Amino acid sequence: MYMHTPVGIIGAGPAGLFLALLLSLEGIDSVVIENRSRAEVESTIRAGVLEQGTVDLMVEMGIGERMRYEGVVHHGIELRFDRRGHRINLHELTNGRAIMIYPQHEVVKDCIAARLQQGGQIFFNVQDVQLAGVDSDQPVIHFRHEQEQVELHCDFIAGCDGFHGVSRAYIPLSVQQVYSRAYPFGWLGILLQAPPSARELIYAYHQRGFALVSTRSPQLQRMYIQCDPQDDIANWSDEMIIEELQARLVTDDDWQLRVGPIVQKNIVAMRSFVIEPMQYGRLFLAGDAAHIVPPIGAKGLNLAIADVRHLARALTRFYQQQREDLLAAYSATCLKRVWRTEHFSWWMTSMLHRFPDDDPFQQRMQRAQLDYTVGSQAASMSLAENYVGLPFSV
Known part of the structure; x- marks a missing residue:
């Protein structure tokens, strides 16, 4: 089967679904493909903390009604050490911003429902996904769906298929740089x-x-x-x-x-991962396909949403104004936020975990950092503004 769409999106997680919905609001068609079933996608339990910017964007997109009804707003977090709790007042330290507790799989349910209500296409249970011509102006996604071979021709491809997806492998090794750290x-x-x-x-x-x-x-x-x-x-x-x-x-x-x-x-490993650049030709990576952060700061989903917000704006400018400047700058724009978020997650991880080679000096350093963080308004404010999420322009 032969198909054509302006934007082919690989992955029906938060990144791919948000991108499809954002493009639809601008009148730009897309096709989403996903190798899992709808039931599996909607039942996979992961993060549950939404930054203020993510919450605001969902409301603007018209998919925030259930979140506002069922989600729980948190105005602070607690750092606990030496048998005492120390509250960081996110709301006061960030001029009224906060976080929302609303599980990722519920966000995904809302996005899928909105997508299907719009009449948008999502192919679940696809197999054998392969890309071709990503360095041309007519890239193609080949995949199999319900025993039928599909050839999806696109203007652009968005790789939103996670760390173990196929998209990232289509950025040539000669042009990519990978940064990673495995925590002990x-x-x-x-x-x-x-x-x-x-x-x-x-x-x-x-x-x-x-x-x-x-x-x-x-x-x-x-x-x-x-x-x-x-x-x-x-x-x-x-x-x-x-x-x-x-x-x-x-x-x-x-x-x-x-x-x-x-x-x-279950037991999960802790790692940091970033690939540069996040784009090659007409292929653009977003979310976990491009970067992984330690889960302590609850940033994975939120960082993915920031990626696709930039990508949606860049594609909108291309289709409505025939300008490619935002597309050309996509990777550089996203990576500024990615590395700020990687640093914050690394800092939280380093401050709160015991390391195998800890000695009394290292433990005193952690205690000094904790004392400073809860005792200094400037330090508390830095934690708070990063935790609730930096503005999308950063």
């Missing part, structure tokens, strides 16, 4: 059926390792503990996980961790 620890994450244990997220520094308390819904909580990235999740019973959380989150007041059945648990 991982996160053991759980989904816990229980009411929230706190009004806001808790980031805990402890001698036994880092811990994080966050929420996904009034009945479902997301929690993490630092662990060996090579460990086997089978070595961790539910009772062991709860005991470790309680030990790392202990305070001198009457705070208690609210517990319930653990319905999901």
Whole structure:
């Protein structure tokens, strides 16, 4: 089957779906392809923190109604160490900005519903995706869907297919530069059926390792503990996980961790990754296809949205004004924000985790940084403005 579309989008995650919706608002057609089923896409539980800019953009796009009804606004976060909690007031430190707790899979559901309501095309369960002619003005996406071979001719291709997708491999090795760092620890994450244990997220520094308390819904909580990235999740019973959380989150007041059945648990590695450039010819990468950040700052989804907002604007200028300046500057524009976000996530990671080669000096450095962060308005403001999200123009 032969098809043509102005923009071919590989990946029906947040990046690909937002791009399709943003282009549609400007009257620009696109086709989205995805190798997973719709059910799998809509049920994959990942991040749950939306920056202020992401929230505002969803409202502007007309896809924020359910988020505003079901999401929970957080005006602060807590840094916990030495058995005490220290609140960072995001709202006051950033002139009224905040974060929204609204799970990524719910964002995806809203985007898919909006896309299909518009009559836009999404091909789920595609196979054998291959690209051709990305360095020409007529790139092609080849794929198989429901046993039929499809040849999708495009003006541009957006690779929004994640870290393990196919798109990135089509940037020649001779022109790409990869920057990466693997951290010597991982996160053991759980989904816990229980009411929230706190009004806001808790980031805990402890001698036994880092811990994080966050929420996904009034009945479902997301929690993490630092662990060996090579460990086997089978070595961790539910009772062991709860005991470790309680030990790392202990305070001198009457705070208690609210517990319930653990319905999901897994271990994820921690890494940073950036490819430069994020574009080659008519191929543009966005989201996890181009960069990975440690999850501590909840930046992955938000960074992907910033990417496609820039890409949508650049494509709109091309189709409406026949100008290519924003397209030419896409990678450089995105990478400024990417590296700022990589630095923030690295800083949070380094401040709150125990490293295998820690010595008393390193631990004192972390304590000094924590004390300064919670004790200095300037330091607290820096954390807050990065956490709620920098303006899209940065």
